Amino acid sequence: MIKGYFLPSAEGNLFVSQYGQTNPQKTILLLPSIFEELNLSRAIVAKQALFLAKQGYSVFALDYLGTGDSEKEIEQVNAAIWRENIICVAQWLKSLGIENITLWGLRFGGLLALRELQTINQILPVKDVLLWKPVTKGKQFMTQFLRLKQANSMMQGEQKVNWRERIMSGVNVEVAGYEISSDLLASIDNLEVSKSLNLPCPVTWFELASASITPAVAIQTKEWDQQFLKIVCFEGSAFWQIPEIFEQSQLHQPTLNALQGEL
Incomplete structure (x- = not known):
């Protein structure tokens, strides 16, 4: 059932x-x-x-x-x-x-x-x-998740970017199809x-x-x-x-x- x-x-x-x-x-x-x-x-x-x-x-x-x-x-x-x-x-x-x-x-x-x-x-x-x-x-988990974005952007020939820094500056970033906000990232980072x-x-x-x-x-x-x-x-x-x-x-x-x- x-x-x-x-x-x-x-x-x-x-x-x-x-x-x-x-x-x-x-x-x-x-x-x-x-x-x-x-x-x-x-x-x-x-x-x-x-x-x-x-x-x-x-x-x-x-x-x-x-x-x-x-x-x-x-x-x-x-x-x-x-x-x-x-x-x-x-x-x-x-x-x-x-x-x-x-x-x-x-x-x-x-x-x-x-x-x-x-x-x-x-x-x-x-x-x-x-x-x-x-x-x-949580921070380690998100670091591994953000590596997906880094790998994808480098495959596209883009320069290396500190994605955590960019998100925390207030820019929402799409990672593997998920829109990551600074609020979401910080809240997960703080969990341990x-x-x-x-x-x-x-x-x-x-x-x-x-x-x-x-x-x-x-x-x-x-x-x-x-x-x-x-x-x-x-x-x-x-x-x-x-x-x-x-x-x-x-x-x-x-x-x-x-x-x-x-x-």
Whole structure:
């Protein structure tokens, strides 16, 4: 079963997809990535959600404002609005009688999940967190994204440009089909996961497309409560970056195992 809902928020209507029958004790809130990563991972995420639905879970997938089927254009929103979107959906799930949730964050969605974890937990108890290759620094994420613009402009024979500087001067710049404003860029740049993050619940971190835990991940999580943290590496493709990858069934069972505490 797949349903769609439009939820009113302060900035516009949010679109939320539901996979599976509503289950107050087995509910997952999916926070996807953004920009092209959202599009490239959509089919894989949907198949994972359908697999979990068959196991009795209900998966609610959020389209942040300015993305997917939600209202607004990307240049009209920022990360602060996206964080408010997540709180809005958490309150809505509580109104449905949901008793607790699992937060599932993919890439940039993982960053948002960790930043809003404490706030969400006050609204609706967070049973656990599942992270798929989470971003931990917004500025680093945007630096990589802006490289697409740099590579494209140099292929056109243009001179090298400091695109971050140009955007922050107030000029909107199109990057891979997305209009990036100074407000949006600054809001993402300012997001970062604390190295001393207090974990109120178990967190399973899937380090995808990696054979081992990288030094950056080890440093990021060194001070986290290791009793609550499990990091699992999976070799394979970085599907959020590569077009025409629509199947990652090797993640289906491990994801279910993580939710059931059996990894």
